[in-house]
Amino acid sequence: MKTKLFFFIFSLFFFLKSNAQCAMCRAVLENEEGQSAAKGINDGIIYLMSIPYILVFGLGFFVYWKYFRKKKVEA
Known part of the structure; x- marks a missing residue:
């Protein structure tokens, strides 16, 4: 998970300079x-x-947030 976050942030910086x-x-x-x-x-x-x-x-984050929030409430 940390490597995915690192690559996302790394690519974001190159996106801004392109x-x-x-x-x-x-x-x-x-x-x-x-x-x-x-x-x-x-x-x-x-x-x-x-x-x-x-x-x-934003849509992906919303779906991700709803899925894990529902999972915590059930537990």
């Missing part, structure tokens, strides 16, 4: 001066990508 632009978006935005639009688009992609993961994690 670049999420596709190859075509990157090629167009690298030619722009200032790079402010590229940073904004990259942040937007990360934001849109993270919402489904947060929802699935």
Whole structure:
């Protein structure tokens, strides 16, 4: 269990530092001066990508919590 938690936290840190632009978006935005639009688009992609993961994690945690809480009450 500890190793799974370690790998989850380890991958979360790499997820936060990743670049999420596709190859075509990157090629167009690298030619722009200032790079402010590229940073904004990259942040937007990360934001849109993270919402489904947060929802699935929340649902999984809710099911996990309900299952073990019910098990303790029965014991």
